[in-house]
Amino acid sequence: MKYVSNLTSTPTFLKCVASSATLAVCLASVSLPAQAWSVGTLAEQALSAGLAKHEKARSGHGDTAPVSLPAGRNFSACTQLFPGKVPLDVRSVNADWKPTALCANHYAVLYSALSKSPLVVVERLSRAQISDAGDEQRTNEFYPDPRLPAGARAELADFAGSGFDRGHMSPAADQPDATSMAQSFVLSNMVAQDPTNNRKIWSKIEKDVRKFVRRAQGDVFVYSGPMFVGQPRTIGRNKVWVPTHLFKLVYDEASGRSWAYILPNTADARIEAPMDYPSFVKRTGWSLLGAAGGQHRAEGAF
Numbered sequence: 001m002k003y004v005s006n007l008t009s010t011p012t013f014l015k016c017v018a019s020s021a022t023l024a025v026c027l028a029s030v031s032l033p034a035q036a037w038s039v040g041t042l043a044e045q046a047l048s049a050g051l052a053k054h055e056k057a058r059s060g061h062g063d064t065a066p067v068s069l070p071a072g073r074n075f076s077a078c079t080q081l082f083p084g085k086v087p088l089d090v091r092s093v094n095a096d097w098k099p100t101a102l103c104a105n106h107y108a109v110l111y112s113a114l115s116k117s118p119l120v121v122v123e124r125l126s127r128a129q130i131s132d133a134g135d136e137q138r139t140n141e142f143y144p145d146p147r148l149p150a151g152a153r154a155e156l157a158d159f160a161g162s163g164f165d166r167g168h169m170s171p172a173a174d175q176p177d178a179t180s181m182a183q184s185f186v187l188s189n190m191v192a193q194d195p196t197n198n199r200k201i202w203s204k205i206e207k208d209v210r211k212f213v214r215r216a217q218g219d220v221f222v223y224s225g226p227m228f229v230g231q232p233r234t235i236g237r238n239k240v241w242v243p244t245h246l247f248k249l250v251y252d253e254a255s256g257r258s259w260a261y262i263l264p265n266t267a268d269a270r271i272e273a274p275m276d277y278p279s280f281v282k283r284t285g286w287s288l289l290g291a292a293g294g295q296h297r298a299e300g301a302f
Contacts, residue, residue, distance in 0.1 A: 078103035081124045104183040107170035113152035115241035117191050120225040121169035125213045132176035145188035154187040158236025167193025169224040171206045191226045192242040196267035218254035223288050
């Protein structure tokens with residue numbers, strides 16, 4: 001695909017022109033202000049239900065713990081999740097995407113109110129975190145993001161009967177505690193994902209990343225997100241965009257190495273050899289690591 005930086009003034013779809021060389025996400029400059037986290041009743045109920053389910057499974061009773069939710073109007077509340085504590089610059093994204101910065105305890109989301117989905121989700125993973133996450137149980141309590149106004153977010157009804165999974169970008173299996181597990185089920189962390197892709201193919205990549213993190217010498221930063229090529233397919237009343245592809249970029253801080261995968265959002269997608277960082281940037285338009293671009297692990301990422 002050929003990269004095209006300009007969107008229509010009243011955008012309804014991306015203008016990406018096909019070629020044989022690359023795929024593209026059309027990104028440019030200037031952002032909307034980020035939104036603060038303001039917990040609404042629906043989210044409180046969902047979070048409480050998730051925590052209650054989690055605690056009941058672990059301890060045999062229904063007591064819940066208080067939920068701690070990050071606040072802030074940009075990534076300043078979670079700079080520790082980015083390499084060198086230098087977060088993504090929301091202002092570098094075209095305002096037509098209606099971008100918003102959202103923090104959670106163990107991941108950060110660059111969100112689009114246009115696609116009603118994350119554009120990029122970043123995690124800082126460590127051996128200790130993955131070890132702690134091994135004891136956590138999924139809550140499966142999904143809920144819309146209370147930081148986002150109605151009409152700018154996905155709702156549960158948008159996915160109902162759509163034929164698509166609510167696919168985590170920051171995986172539930174990466175979450176080291178009950179609060180983080182509950183946070184991971186917010187819909188701003190989800191994309192509309194083919195069920196087979198989500199449960200088998202993408203899950204295999206997520207497991208391989210965790211396997212690598214368990215033997216890494218330091219922090220490993222993981223960037224995940226959707227790609228939209230051509231006129232988007234949408235689901236639900238809120239017109240949640242369905243990705244044509246998904247990406248995952250892995251950066252091992254200790255070694256400086258990086259590698260990435262881009263897969264079609266289909267049931268028959270195949271995991272191929274990882275690409276290097278320059279190839280990832282060329283295909284997606286995302287320069288996510290800045291000066292920390294890293295090296296490609298030529299012998300295979302895992």
